[in-house]
Amino acid sequence: MKTKKIYNVLSIAGTDPTGGAGIQADLKTFSALGVYGTTVITSLIAQNTCGVQSVYPVRSSFVEKQLESIFSDINIHSMKIGLLSKHSIIKVVIEKINKYQIPLVVLDTVINSSDGKQLLDKNAIKILKNRLLPLVSIITPNLPEAAVLLNSFEAKNEKQIIEQGKQLLSMGCKAVIMKGGHLSGKLSTDWFITPKKSIKIDDIRINTKNTHGTGCTLSAAIAAKIPNCKDWFQAVYEAKKWLQKAIIHGDSLLIGKGMGPVHHFHEWW
Incomplete structure (x- = not known):
């Protein structure tokens, strides 16, 4: 019997003790969408549904060791990058992408936490951009x-x-998803933009406080989807529709006093 190929996907990001964002949310997303998840941790973060309390960046030399452990042993088909914390970690990630020629890379440009705490300094933002x-x-x-x-x-x-x-x-990436969740209105709209086209993706705006980790989850879902999709637009569209359902079902979870997480396993339980 012919079996479906299971792709290996890597998340490079920080942690979330509540499991709603960061590495933990990425692993849930990978599992829910049928790919094998691997991880490299860049920061240990004390946070909950009420906000971020503290960030403890991992030494860049140890981030490098984690990346070498993965790339020297496992064939990674796609990769999601989340919080990188400091410029020295970004340099290490750049070096490994160049060394191992990773072809499918999703970058979630995490700069501030959802409660407004700045997570990247100016030097880190500069090297990330350039x-x-x-x-x-x-x-x-x-x-x-x-x-x-x-x-x-x-x-x-x-x-x-x-x-x-x-x-x-114009900064060099091949495509951009401009997430419009911060706008008001009945629709929550994202824009998929490439040099050749701009496509609007609409969904009904959901009245819920359970949106913790939606950015992490969307980027992880895109990375999980792309190995099985014909192009980036299909991966983005399918990831967004899956996330919409995860947000809707988030109200069935009773997690924390603030912004609760989405329900990554809404299709299963």
Whole structure:
């Protein structure tokens, strides 16, 4: 009997003790979507549904050892990058992408936590923009993150969002997902932008407080989907539709006093 190929996907990110974001959420996403998850931890983060309390970056030399452990032994088919914490860690990740020629890379441009705590300093943002972005396939900034990357104002309408997405493309990545969740309205709209097209992806805005880790989960879902998809748009579309259901079912979980997580295993339990 012919068996379905199981792809190996790597997440490089920080932790979340609540399991709603970061490495833990990425592993849940990989498992839910049928790929084998591997991880490299960049930061130990004390956080919960109410916010981030403390960030403890891992030594860049140890991040390098983790990456070598993975790449020297396992064939990684796609990769998601989340919080990188400091410029020395970003340099290590750049070196390994170049060394091992990883072809499918999703970068979640984590700069601030959802409660507003800055997680990357100016030097780290600079190297991320100038040296990491040209190496990745697709980035997934929300509107505040896009504004920081462009040293600009936060986009307020569709025209500005598309313009900023195209400006981000000029930094070297192949595609951009401009996440419009920070806008108001009945629809929650993301824009998939490449040099050749800009496609709007609409979903009904869900009235829920359970949105902790949605950015981590979306980027992980895209990385999980892409090995089985014909192109990045299909991977993004399928990942977003899956996440929409995970958000809807998040209300069945009773986790924490603040912004609860989405339900990664809504299809299973």
